[in-house]
Amino acid sequence: MATHQFQTEVNQLLTLIIHSMYSNKEIFLREIVSNASDALDKLKYLSLSDEAYKSVRFDPRIDILFDEEKKTLTVRDTGIGMNSDDVVSNLGTIARSGTKAFIEQLASDAKKDSNLIGQFGVGFYSAFMVASKIEVFTKKAADSKVWKWTSDGKGEYDLSEADDSAFPLVEGVGEGSHGTAVVMYLNDDDKEFASRWKIEDIVKRYSDHIAFPIYLHYLKKEYDDKGKVSSEAMTAEQINDASAIWQKPKSELKEEDYKSFYKSLSHDSEDPLLYVHTKAEGTQEYTTLFYVPQKAPFDMFNADYKSGVKLFVKRVFITDDDKELLPVYLRFVRGIIDSEDLPLNVSREILQQNRILSGIQSSSVKKLLGEFKKLAENDRAKYEKFITEYNRPLKEGLYGDYAHREELSELVRFKSTWVGEDEKDSDGNVKPAPQWTSFADYASRMKPEQKAIYYLTGGDEKTLRQSPHLEAFRKKGIEVLIMADEIDDIVIPSLGKHKEWDLKAANRAGSDDELGSDEDKKTAEEKEKSFKPVAEKIKKALGDRVKDVHLSKRLSDSPSCIVVDENDPSLQMERMMRAMGQAGMTEVKPILEINPDHALVQKVRDSEDETFIADVSSILLDQALLVEGSELKDPADFVKKLNRLLAK
């Protein structure tokens, strides 16, 4: 017998599970049954596709046994089983990537969000919520060795070789059969889980749809007419429906059925935000059942996120590890695809270039985007929830999925300088004002003479809302979209246009062209003439710190602001590139815009004092950079100049 240590993350996960899920302990049974079902799925697939497993007997079943007196609960499956290497790498470690970071984040979360941890998939270890000791007996299909794993969940486990007789005997399962039995020794407080009604209730609620029969073994008692027990015998009764819910006609399914299937598929404890069930017949026959979780999956922004879609062929599970089933930007979608046309022995490698699958994929994308659109049209509050979670991946799609650009551009949302008002419906309920704006909303509010859609990127929402670039837009009543997401800086310029309107960055040279009226333009020309020498003075003082100095039309209160040349990358983009180690890229020089109506600028015009001009010029540039969110290269110099000016 050998004693092994749990990986640190397992210990951390165990502590978290015990502290955060105690009010929802019963899900441990769902997890153990779902592992049994996965093991059967794996064997079914191998027995159809892999020569080495073709002769293995496939007699799929899950059996649940309990003993009220001994307080034990056993789940036995006839699935793939594990050899000793499998046991070591599966029961004692957590192989999923991103686990470490996720657990650390959870551990520091004061609320210990049980939804979040549930969504992560608490898995096998959740059984330690109810058991003080667990034994696992397992024998891999097409193998002869039996392994026994034992642990009290306190940091280590024992692993030893056993023989077939060690397996708990189960009526109906042949002795020597491969598969796994998990024996849980329940805590005194949790002995209720060793009872017929409790088990039946939990299985019905969480695992009814499991595609293999689940038998519950119990002592069946017959009573005579005086109410006395006349006979008793162990009986096994199938307690689940054992059909793939997605194959049932929609008319037979209730909302509850969809929700409970979602929960066992995704391990999420919350209801889904949305589901779509589609049956396609005709040239291609397939069924899809997709869900969108209320909360974005914890690993949505990890490069090696776990795919949430399972592929079946004629009800046979093929893989849940194929990231090409849906495009990457829809990686938050959970669900299943079941094809009638793919061959059963399709290899996972071949899937990648499979025509049938790519047909299913493109119809699924269309369907999903269509559902999102419907949601946006019919339920604004729910759509805002959706957008808060998934705006970012949809924007990735807008950038990468040319074929669906138009649909995606209708789905993404932005913050805006436009602020709506709460509304009251006829019953007096307050409908909060929209938090998000679509391109269509923006277009509907555009001024008749307006030629472009304006947006502002380059900082967090608060910084952007206070940006001096917005001053003249605000004055003229022109709406500007506030784009605080880093990805906007890449996505929006790549889009270039929405319908007939150009998308123009409010912080780029040239985007202020239509800000002045004809009258303004006349005065602007005059100002241009009288301030040209000032701009030149400042430019001379700043030297190569700026690309140019322009007279601004967009400023009303602030003395200066920064813009970048039309074809230069934005300053935010430059900061990002630098942070990513692309230090070699040539520095983007900003254009300084100055406000001719501001006293500080006028003072420069009237001054001949070179130090004064140099100080003010430098401060005009530095403060514009600060407001825009940049760090100053020489803060000490800024303070020195500021103090010198204040002293005057």
Ligand SMILES: Nc1ncnc2c1ncn2[C@@H]1O[C@H](COP(=O)(O)OP(=O)(O)OP(=O)(O)O)[C@@H](O)[C@H]1O
């Ligand atoms: N009954 C079983 N038969 C065969 N292998 C099993 C069984 N139970 C668990 N395992 C193995 O142990 C691994 C870990 O199980 P665990 O429940 O912790 O996580 P998981 O099922 O992989 O993830 P998740 O719970 O997020 O779906 C499984 O991936 C599987 O390889």
